[in-house]
Amino acid sequence: MNRRSAIRNAVLFSAGIVxxxxxxxxNKAIFQTKNIKLTxxxxxxxxxxxxxxxxxxxxxxxxxxxKAHEFVLTMMDDCAxxxxxxxxxxxxxxxxxxxxxxxxxxxxxNSPEQRQNFLVTLEKNKAANDNLAxxxxxxxxxxxxxMTSSKKYMTEIRKYKMVPGPxxxxxxxxxxxx
Amino acid sequence: xxxxxNSFEAIVIGSGMSGGWAAKEFCEKGLKTLLLERGRQVxxxxxxxxxNMQPWEFKHRGQVPYTISKDNPVxxxxxxxxxxxxxxxxxxxxxxxxxxxxFDWIRGYQxxxxxxxxxxxxxxxxxxxxxxxxxxxxxxxWPIRYKDLAPWYSYVEKFAGISGNKDGLDTLPDxxxxxxxxxxxxxxxxxxxxxxxxxxxxxxxxxxxxxxxxEPIHIEQGRGQCQTRNLCQRGCPxxxxxxxxxxxxxxxxxxxxxxxxxxxxxHSIIFDDTTQKATGVRIIDAHTKQTTEYFAPxxxxxxxxxxxxxxxxxxxxxxFPNGLGNDxxxxxxxxxxxxxxARITAEYDGMLESTTEGGRPTGAYMPxxxxxxxxxxxxxxGYATTFSAGRQTIDPVIDGLAGEELKRSLLNVQKTGRWSVxxxxxxxxxxxxxxxxxxxxxxxxxxxxxxxxxxxAYDDNDEKMIKDFFQQYTEMxxxxxFTNIKVSDSKQAPGLDIHEMGGVRMGKxxxxxxxxxxxxLHACKNVFxxxxxxxxxxxxxxxxxxxxxxxARAANHAVELLKKGEL
Ligand SMILES: Cc1cc2nc3c(=O)[nH]c(=O)nc-3n(C[C@H](O)[C@H](O)[C@H](O)COP(=O)(O)OP(=O)(O)OC[C@H]3O[C@@H](n4cnc5c(N)ncnc54)[C@H](O)[C@@H]3O)c2cc1C
Numbered sequence: 018m019n020r021r022s023a024i025r026n027a028v029l030f031s032a033g034i035v036x037x038x039x040x041x042x043x044n045k046a047i048f049q050t051k052n053i054k055l056t057x058x059x060x061x062x063x064x065x066x067x068x069x070x071x072x073x074x075x076x077x078x079x080x081x082x083x084k085a086h087e088f089v090l091t092m093m094d095d096c097a098x099x100x101x102x103x104x105x106x107x108x109x110x111x112x113x114x115x116x117x118x119x120x121x122x123x124x125x126x127n128s129p130e131q132r133q134n135f136l137v138t139l140e141k142n143k144a145a146n147d148n149l150a151x152x153x154x155x156x157x158x159x160x161x162x163x164m165t166s167s168k169k170y171m172t173e174i175r176k177y178k179m180v181p182g183p184x185x186x187x188x189x190x191x192x193x194x195x
Numbered sequence: 196x197x198x199x200x201n202s203f204e205a206i207v208i209g210s211g212m213s214g215g216w217a218a219k220e221f222c223e224k225g226l227k228t229l230l231l232e233r234g235r236q237v238x239x240x241x242x243x244x245x246x247n248m249q250p251w252e253f254k255h256r257g258q259v260p261y262t263i264s265k266d267n268p269v270x271x272x273x274x275x276x277x278x279x280x281x282x283x284x285x286x287x288x289x290x291x292x293x294x295x296x297x298f299d300w301i302r303g304y305q306x307x308x309x310x311x312x313x314x315x316x317x318x319x320x321x322x323x324x325x326x327x328x329x330x331x332x333x334x335x336x337w338p339i340r341y342k343d344l345a346p347w348y349s350y351v352e353k354f355a356g357i358s359g360n361k362d363g364l365d366t367l368p369d370x371x372x373x374x375x376x377x378x379x380x381x382x383x384x385x386x387x388x389x390x391x392x393x394x395x396x397x398x399x400x401x402x403x404x405x406x407x408x409x410e411p412i413h414i415e416q417g418r419g420q421c422q423t424r425n426l427c428q429r430g431c432p433x434x435x436x437x438x439x440x441x442x443x444x445x446x447x448x449x450x451x452x453x454x455x456x457x458x459x460x461x462h463s464i465i466f467d468d469t470t471q472k473a474t475g476v477r478i479i480d481a482h483t484k485q486t487t488e489y490f491a492p493x494x495x496x497x498x499x500x501x502x503x504x505x506x507x508x509x510x511x512x513x514x515f516p517n518g519l520g521n522d523x524x525x526x527x528x529x530x531x532x533x534x535x536x537a538r539i540t541a542e543y544d545g546m547l548e549s550t551t552e553g554g555r556p557t558g559a560y561m562p563x564x565x566x567x568x569x570x571x572x573x574x575x576x577g578y579a580t581t582f583s584a585g586r587q588t589i590d591p592v593i594d595g596l597a598g599e600e601l602k603r604s605l606l607n608v609q610k611t612g613r614w615s616v617x618x619x620x621x622x623x624x625x626x627x628x629x630x631x632x633x634x635x636x637x638x639x640x641x642x643x644x645x646x647x648x649x650x651x652a653y654d655d656n657d658e659k660m661i662k663d664f665f666q667q668y669t670e671m672x673x674x675x676x677f678t679n680i681k682v683s684d685s686k687q688a689p690g691l692d693i694h695e696m697g698g699v700r701m702g703k704x705x706x707x708x709x710x711x712x713x714x715x716l717h718a719c720k721n722v723f724x725x726x727x728x729x730x731x732x733x734x735x736x737x738x739x740x741x742x743x744x745x746x747a748r749a750a751n752h753a754v755e756l757l758k759k760g761e762l
Contacts, residue, residue, distance in 0.1 A: 070597050077606055088480065095260045136597040161593055164605060168251045172607055175588075179249060180422045185555040187377030191548055191611060 048087050050094045054106045062113055062124050063089065066153075067160045069132045078169065085163035092159050101151070109151020115149060203229040205753075206476055206491040208461045208506065213307020213726040213742040214497030215439030215447070218751035222447040228758075229489055230444075230453060232480060233460040234305035237283075239417075239441040242725030243430030245279045253278050259633065272691055273301045275312050280428040283311050291646060293635050298649035299690035300501060306457060307440040308499060309693070312428040315404040315436050315556065316737040317357050318579070319348050319368045323567050324734035327623075331566075331575050334626045335702040337731050338712035341368065347744040355437040355743070356413050358421075358557070359402035367399070367736075368561040373407045375400045376423075380549045381614045382559045383583035387719035388675040393569065395595060396671075398582055401560035404437035404740075416442055423554035436556070456489075458482060460642045464494060464519050464722060466512040473519070479642040492719050492762050493753050497746065498581075504530075504632050504698040505647045507724075520699075520709050520716030527698045528631040530651050531733045532633045533693035534578070534622030537661045539668045540585050541677035543584065543614035550586045550611050558583035563623075563735045565663065574659035578622040580668070587612030607632070616677055620664040623735050624689075625656055626697050651689045694738050696730035714749040721762045725749045 046060040055063075064086040073079035080086065093105050116124040119138075120131050127135070139153045164170055171177040204226040207217040214230065221228040236242065250256065257277045264271040267287040276284050285302035292300060303309040322341045328334040344367070352371040360373035364690050376388065378400055386398035405421040413419075418434030418441055427436050434441040447453040458481040465488065467474045475490035494502045504527050510519035518526045558581055564578030589612040590603045635646035665682045672680050689695075702708020705717035710729050716722045725746040727738060757762045 071602050071605075072598060075599070075600065075602055075606065079492035079602070092255060092258070096255055096258050098261055098265075126244050133598050140595050140597055157593075157597065161601075161605065162256065164602075166251050166256050170605075171250060174606060177250070179247075179426075180424055181553045183422055184553055185376045185423055186552040187382070187555075188549050189552050190528065191550050 024042075048090055048153040050090055052099065053090060053094045055090070057111045058125075059106075059109050059113070060086070060090075063109060063156065064111035065132070066112070066156055067163075069129075069136055070157050070160045073122050074191055077164075078167075080160050080163065083163045083167055085160040088163040089156050089159040091148050092162075093155060097155075101155075104151045105155060108150075108155075111147070112152055201475075201487065201489045203227050203489065204757075205229070205493045205495070206231065206489055207495045207497060208476065209233075209308060209437060209496070209498035209502070209726070210302070210306045210444060210455065211497065211726075212310040212313070212739050213746045214308070214495070215310065215430045215443030216743050216746040217497055217723075217725065217750045218447040219443040220747055221754065222450040222452040224751075224754045225450075225452065226754065227452050228447065228454065229491065230447070230455045231459045231461055231476065231478060231489070232306050232455065233502075234285075234303075234308075234456045234457065236455075237306045237311065237430075237440055239430070239434065239438075239445060239752075240432060242440075243432070244282065246426070246432050248279065248428045248429075248581070260657045269299050270301065272299055272687070273693070275314075275428050277428075277713075279426070280312055280492060283428070283430075290306055291638075293638065293646050293648035295648055295650040296652045297688040298651050299688045300649070300695075301693045302499065302688065306444065306455070307438050310438040310739075311430055311440060313438075313739060314737070315427065316560075317352075317355075317359075317402050317404050317740040318560065318562070318736040319370055319667060320344070320734055320736055320741055321366055321368050322705070323366055323563075324732070324736070327361060327576060327734065328732045331570065332699065333575065334732050335704065335707050338701050338708075343712070343749065344744050347748040348740065351740065351743045351747055353410075354412060355404050355442060356406040356410070356418070357402055358405045359405040360400050362397065362399045364397055364399070364562060366397075366564075366567055370402070371509040372402070373405075373410070375402075376407065376555045376557065378559055379551050379584050380546045381616060382582060384543075384546065384761065385438055385582060385584065385616070385671075385675050386559070389561070389671055392671070392674055393564070396561060396564045398559050398561050401557045401581065403557040405556060406435055416446060418442065421556065423556060425554045425556050427544045427556060446513055446672060459487075460644070461498065461506055462479040462486070462511040462642065462644055463506060464496075465490075466510065466514060466519060466719065468513050471514065471719075479644075481642070484642065493757060494723070495746075495750065495753075496722065496724045496728075499725045500695045500698065500730075501632060501647060503724055503728040505634070505644065507699060508634050509644055511643045513751045515718070519722065520718045522718045523706055523709060525700075525707070526709060527630065527633050528628050529626035529700055530632055530695070530697045531624045531626040531730070532651065532696065533692040533694040533733060533735070534624055534653065534657045534660060535619065535694075536657075536687055537620040537622075537664050537682065538617065539620075539665065539672065539680065540615065540617040541615055541672050541680040542587075543675070543677050545676060546614065561618075565660075572659075572663060574656045574663065575655075576623040576660075577735065578620045578660055578664055580621065580664070581619045582616070583618075584614050584616040587615050616672070618668055620661065620668075621692075621735050621737075622657060622664070623733050625654070626700070626732060627654070631697055638741045649690075694727070694733065696727040696733050696738060699724045700731045701729050702731060713752045714745060720743040723749050723753060 066078035067085040071080040329336040421435030421738040459478040508518040563577040
């Protein structure tokens with residue numbers, strides 16, 4: 018554990034996320050965003066949320082290995098409107114508060130079961146017109162895209178070929194395609 | 196006449212789809228040719244930065260960043276304006292324009308112009324199209340007929356490489372074709388149903404500018420067989436489709452007769468009041484803003500329909516105070532386009548035991564069947580349509596799922612869903628004096644040229660045509676057993692069809708047209724206009740093949756006139 022994460026964890030244990038002033042050096046996010054306001058703890062919450070949406074195992078990389086949280090942040094930071102970026106940041110804060118009020122503990126301290134239960138609640142809440150739902154839906158959308166647009170998924174699951182070759186067959190029996 | 200360093204035997208303005216052809220013809224015939232291009236160099240293969248990028252290598256997986264789409268709403272409406280090809284499109288902010296009425300002006304300022312990103316559909320016109328204005332009493336009569344252009348269609352097709360079938364239709368004459376790809380099972384099913392039910396409607400393979408099987412001429416050009424990547428808009432590493440960069444321009448360069456001057460914004464054509472001829476052009480360097488003049492006895496204007504209008508309108512002299520060659524007073528007027536607002540989609544539950552294999556950069560096509568032999572509807576002219584049918588890829592269920600279950604669902608991809616079918620309506624619009632482009636009265640661009648202003652709109656004829664397309668296609672789709680039929684009207688502004696035409700129309704009479712049957716300005720015979728600006732009417736076909744054939748024809752005629760000393 019390096020010094021920076023040691024301090025971070027110490028802060029987390031003692032005070033919890035909501036109380037960390039964002040100007041504090043050691044609460045800086047590692048992934049640099051231009052527009053999205055992100056703290057180090059917010060970043061870790063997002064990362065763990067992505068991991069919970071698409072866990073490792075099952076013979077396919079999970080969100081962690083796919084760096085899905087970085088993709089979520091890239092897309093929100095570069096391709097979303099300022100209004101949506103604000104909703105995303107506020108939604109992340111709402112997510113942290115909600116998970117803490119529900120379980121008594123911050124999301125990153127929850128057990129895997131607690132986290133999974135929280136996701137089930139959020140899935141039910143997804144049509145809600147609030148920042149929390151916006152944050153969760155966007156994160157899930159881009160996490161899924163991080164997987165489905167990955168090289169491994171496209172080539173192994175979808176059999177994507179950049180150069181299919183000159184021939185096109187207009188009518189072949191299903192299951193016989195190469 | 197100017198210093199020799201700036202003197203040439205021919206000048207071509209614009210290096211895109213049509214200008215590339217003019218340059219090729221002149222250089223092949225031995226003329227020292229200057230090709231002027233406002234944009235930057237785009238060299239085949241070398242300047243296609245994204246061509247070999249895998250989908251996962253794009254930072255935003257194809258999406259255009261927000262600040263760019265927000266500042267450039269017009270170009271962002273073009274379906275091909277994505278992360279992989281956005282560097283080939285001109286941003287709204289780079290060359291602003293005025294919209295008295297909304298017009299989406301889609302541009303590609305670079306060597307090759309829009310030929311880099313085009314969709315490569317290439318259907319010939321027939322006499323039903325050329326005779327339209329005379330028969331139906333709009334615009335003016337075309338000064339040419341199909342027989343005038345037919346050999347030049349062949350000429351262009353052989354060189355460019357066009358894939359197609361000989362369909363034997365009088366509405367869509369056959370050409371010089373390389374082999375076609377197959378239609379899909381459901382495209383063939385629809386074709387059968389349509390031909391059984393309607394004697395005059397034909398579903399055919401859509402002809403396209405792809406080298407499906409290279410001939411020696413394509414190999415000589417350094418081009419190879421299309422590999423059906425369907426990523427043409429990025430430029431093709433195989434040279435599998437026609438663009439000016441891979442085909443006409445290198446061919447012209449090989450002769451040693453071509454001077455390509457990029458970053459040269461043509462400001463105006465210089466007219467000499469003593470000789471009553473155009474002597475050259477005035478350019479502004481795109482970056483230094485320095486003015487230079489170039490001279491030649493013949494000038495081809497191929498800047499893309501709208502910029503061609505702009506250059507002529509901006510070329511004022513004592514003789515032509517309202518724009519070069521504008522004795523008729525209609526320069527910029529009778530501007531037209533294609534009506535691309537209407538689409539229809541549906542699903543098909545049959546033929547589920549069959550599917551397709553591989554990619555295919557084209558589809559099926561139905562030539563115009565309305566008002567072909569005589570007027571039969573409450574609107575003039577008609578529409579051609581695309582048709583395509585392919586199996587859906589089913590997106591895995593993600594709703595309500597998170598965690599292990601979601602991941603399992605994503606990994607369990609069902610191979611194929613039902614068939615999706617769809618058609619795009621491509622309607623002829625009627626050129627009118629009230630649809631025009633003009634020069635802004637007060638605003639200039641950074642090169643000191645007036646901004647172009649658009650006043651172009653749909654009319655009642657277009658609305659009726661859309662209704663008819665919906666009705667006829669719903670009927671045909673229903674007969675074919677398609678379900679979940681949905682029609683939609685995008686209400687998109689004119690321009691997004693990217694088939695802008697007119698303003699400098701051809702015609703027999705100098706009082707009612709600007710160009711003669713050889714695309715020469717009636718009133719200034721050594722200036723030729725052979726891009727979309729010359730079009731007297733629009734018909735329904737994707738127009739570029741016709742611009743290319745007109746250009747090759749006019750350039751060869753110009754060479755003959757030069758030889759005879761008649762220019
Ligand atoms: C996405 C897309 C899909 C399309 N699909 C089809 C299709 O399937 N079939 C079809 O037929 N057509 C299609 N088109 C339209 C086709 O690209 C155009 O019809 C064609 O490129 C027009 O040729 P052009 O030579 O007139 O203009 P361009 O190819 O645009 O070339 C004009 C050139 O002139 C240059 N220029 C402009 N102003 C000046 C100036 N003042 N000085 C110097 N240079 C200047 C420009 O920079 C440009 O390089 C499509 C277009 C796009 C963008």
